[in-house]
Amino acid sequence: MKHLKTFELIESVMRAGSIRKAAEDMNITASALNRRIQGFEREFGSTIFERLPRGMRLNPAGELLMQHILSQRTDMARVQAQVADLTGERRGHVSIACSQALLPYFLPEQIAAYRLEHPGVTFSISVRDREQAERDLAAFRCDLALVFEPVHMVEFEVLHTFPQAVHAVFRADHPLAKKPELRLRDCLTHKLVLPSAPYGVRHLLELAATRKGHSLTAVVETESFELIRHYVTHENAIGFQIPVGLNLKAQSGIVHRPISEKDVPFGGLLLGQKKGRALPVASAKFTQKLIAALE
Amino acid sequence: MKHLKTFELIESVMRAGSIRKAAEDMNITASALNRRIQGFEREFGSTIFERLPRGMRLNPAGELLMQHILSQRTDMARVQAQVADLTGERRGHVSIACSQALLPYFLPEQIAAYRLEHPGVTFSISVRDREQAERDLAAFRCDLALVFEPVHMVEFEVLHTFPQAVHAVFRADHPLAKKPELRLRDCLTHKLVLPSAPYGVRHLLELAATRKGHSLTAVVETESFELIRHYVTHENAIGFQIPVGLNLKAQSGIVHRPISEKDVPFGGLLLGQKKGRALPVASAKFTQKLIAALE
DNA sequence: CAATAGCGGTGCAATTTTTGCAACGCATAA
DNA sequence: TTATGCGTTGCAAAAATTGCACCGCTATTG
Numbered sequence: 001m002k003h004l005k006t007f008e009l010i011e012s013v014m015r016a017g018s019i020r021k022a023a024e025d026m027n028i029t030a031s032a033l034n035r036r037i038q039g040f041e042r043e044f045g046s047t048i049f050e051r052l053p054r055g056m057r058l059n060p061a062g063e064l065l066m067q068h069i070l071s072q073r074t075d076m077a078r079v080q081a082q083v084a085d086l087t088g089e090r091r092g093h094v095s096i097a098c099s100q101a102l103l104p105y106f107l108p109e110q111i112a113a114y115r116l117e118h119p120g121v122t123f124s125i126s127v128r129d130r131e132q133a134e135r136d137l138a139a140f141r142c143d144l145a146l147v148f149e150p151v152h153m154v155e156f157e158v159l160h161t162f163p164q165a166v167h168a169v170f171r172a173d174h175p176l177a178k179k180p181e182l183r184l185r186d187c188l189t190h191k192l193v194l195p196s197a198p199y200g201v202r203h204l205l206e207l208a209a210t211r212k213g214h215s216l217t218a219v220v221e222t223e224s225f226e227l228i229r230h231y232v233t234h235e236n237a238i239g240f241q242i243p244v245g246l247n248l249k250a251q252s253g254i255v256h257r258p259i260s261e262k263d264v265p266f267g268g269l270l271l272g273q274k275k276g277r278a279l280p281v282a283s284a285k286f287t288q289k290l291i292a293a294l295e
Numbered sequence: 296m297k298h299l300k301t302f303e304l305i306e307s308v309m310r311a312g313s314i315r316k317a318a319e320d321m322n323i324t325a326s327a328l329n330r331r332i333q334g335f336e337r338e339f340g341s342t343i344f345e346r347l348p349r350g351m352r353l354n355p356a357g358e359l360l361m362q363h364i365l366s367q368r369t370d371m372a373r374v375q376a377q378v379a380d381l382t383g384e385r386r387g388h389v390s391i392a393c394s395q396a397l398l399p400y401f402l403p404e405q406i407a408a409y410r411l412e413h414p415g416v417t418f419s420i421s422v423r424d425r426e427q428a429e430r431d432l433a434a435f436r437c438d439l440a441l442v443f444e445p446v447h448m449v450e451f452e453v454l455h456t457f458p459q460a461v462h463a464v465f466r467a468d469h470p471l472a473k474k475p476e477l478r479l480r481d482c483l484t485h486k487l488v489l490p491s492a493p494y495g496v497r498h499l500l501e502l503a504a505t506r507k508g509h510s511l512t513a514v515v516e517t518e519s520f521e522l523i524r525h526y527v528t529h530e531n532a533i534g535f536q537i538p539v540g541l542n543l544k545a546q547s548g549i550v551h552r553p554i555s556e557k558d559v560p561f562g563g564l565l566l567g568q569k570k571g572r573a574l575p576v577a578s579a580k581f582t583q584k585l586i587a588a589l590e
Numbered sequence: 591c592a593a594t595a596g597c598g599g600t601g602c603a604a605t606t607t608t609t610g611c612a613a614c615g616c617a618t619a620a
Numbered sequence: 621t622t623a624t625g626c627g628t629t630g631c632a633a634a635a636a637t638t639g640c641a642c643c644g645c646t647a648t649t650g
Contacts, residue, residue, distance in 0.1 A: 028609075028610085029609065029610050029611075031609075031610070031611080031612095032608070032609045032610070035608080035609085036608085052617095053616075053617045053618055054617085054618075
């Protein structure tokens with residue numbers, strides 16, 4: 001798109017930090033790029049970069065402009081996708097920042113199902129904790145975020161909330177497997193495999209334990225939910241996970257049981273977007289599918 | 296702003312209805328304009344005009360694009376105003392579509408007060424009924440709308456609601472002037488000067504009258520609120536108006552009294568903008584002032 | 591029914607705009 | 621101190637845009 005070329009160049013300069021590097025990235029000469037920046041600043045009515053001895057950096061006006069550039073680009077993409085939608089074939093791209101828990105079973109299934117109907121739609125998925133996810137939304141690095149118990153919420157517009165009980169995960173031959181629902185105290189007497197501090201499940205467990213006057217001690221603490229799931233098959237310990245991250249069909253030797261809401265409150269799995277933004281068609285449609293699937 | 300030139304040209308073709316007329320408006324040749332449109336359609340990936348024997352008209356894709364063009368233009372203006380705001384001096388333009396009632400006293404006062412603080416801000420005010428006001432918002436023909444009892448509300452995002460009682464207006468020597476508050480039945484025995492059907496005050500009065508089993512018969516019915524206010528000085532009749540349209544200080548021989556809420560419900564004077572749009576700085580600041588003043 | 595007027599589209603040359611190259615002045619880093 | 625990397629500028633080459641003349645088409649009009 002030609003009339004957006006200047007914006008691309010400005011963005012490139014911002015990323016590269018200097019005109020010369022950006023010029024190389026964009027395959028033009030530094031002088032040409034320089035003059036485009038200068039020309040834009042002239043008609044914009046204000047400089048947008050501060051000139052440092054080592055390069056260029058956005059000034060406050062530039063920061064403001066950059067927000068506009070990003071939003072305007074995605075909005076144009078949305079318009080083009082809507083137009084493509086008019087002609088019947090749905091095209092577009094959906095980028096999601098999501099919690100780890102959704103990677104193994106849930107998202108692959110949903111995406112595959114969606115792509116079966118709309119092969120023209122592509123996806124990019126990045127794994128982010130709840131803080132990073134919100135930052136990615138704010139910076140237009142993704143369209144959607146699907147995170148458990150998010151924190152800040154200032155740029156986050158909730159599209160839907162799915163309550164999720166914390167589940168305990170253990171081997172099928174574990175004595176707790178006989179109960180349909182567990183109490184927190186049932187678990188604390190066993191060896192625990194816990195997600196590390198920044199994660200929502202850990203947060204909920206800590207809260208619950210503190211309230212009951214207990215404390216959590218992990219035999220293994222990790223950032224990887226996958227490791228948790230697999231570890232319990234080797235040592236007869238208890239891991240924790242939310243149901244959306246678990247395979248609902250019986251999996252080789254592993255079972256999971258919900259922990260009573262009386263002890264550990266339901267956490268919220270939140271689907272959201274950047275506040276006030278108009279989502280691309282593909283993302284909006286995928287959102288609907290996702291909500292339907294998670295209900 | 297150069298990179299928006301193509302958008303301006305597209306808009307011009309839309310308005311003119313043909314390339315040749317638009318070319319004349321924009322002081323270029325038809326062939327140049329033609330090729331710019333074609334070039335844009337090529338990189339946009341779809342035609343945006345349908346070619347008729349008598350000229351050009353936007354096709355559905357073009358309608359979609361036009362929405363983007365309008366929103367992107369105003370957003371760029373907002374960014375520029377924000378940047379100007381950074382440097383201290385506030386500049387910008389506020390365009391308001393408002394009900395007639397605000398013209399004589401309220402808006403002039405508010406605007407003058409605001410311009411005293413920010414002489415760089417200019418205003419345009421157009422008088423619209425509640426339906427037109429919303430259409431103007433949707434088409435980006437104004438930033439704000441201030442209307443009484445609006446109707447559709449689909450594109451209208453309410454920024455603030457001010458309840459307004461319907462007031463009766465009459466000569467100071469009218470017998471009703473002795474009461475501090477009137478009942479509807481007090482008024483119906485007198486000669487009535489009513490606003491015509493599309494207006495909110497009339498609507499509220501009709502509702503109230505019907506509910507009580509009465510009907511309204513006007514000796515004079517008009518679209519002009521100003522005429523209503525002045526007519527009652529000539530014939531000893533009763534007019535109706537909302538307080539924001541009345542001068543709170545004593546005016547030559549005219550008084551107004553509220554009609555009891557038991558008979559005629561409070562109407563809403565609504566301040567709103569186009570749904571989801573980011574307002575220009577000047578409009579946003581003026582909005583704050585307006586809300587403070589109307590409280 | 592034919593003439594006409596108005597429309598969008600195109601080939602080609604003129605013109606305007608953008609780009610690349612080389613060089614300059616400057617500030618930091620070695 | 622020297623050297624490196626930065627933004628910037630003059631000037632010529634290259635590219636894109638424009639204007640002009642003209643085509644084919646269709647709906648209006650006499």
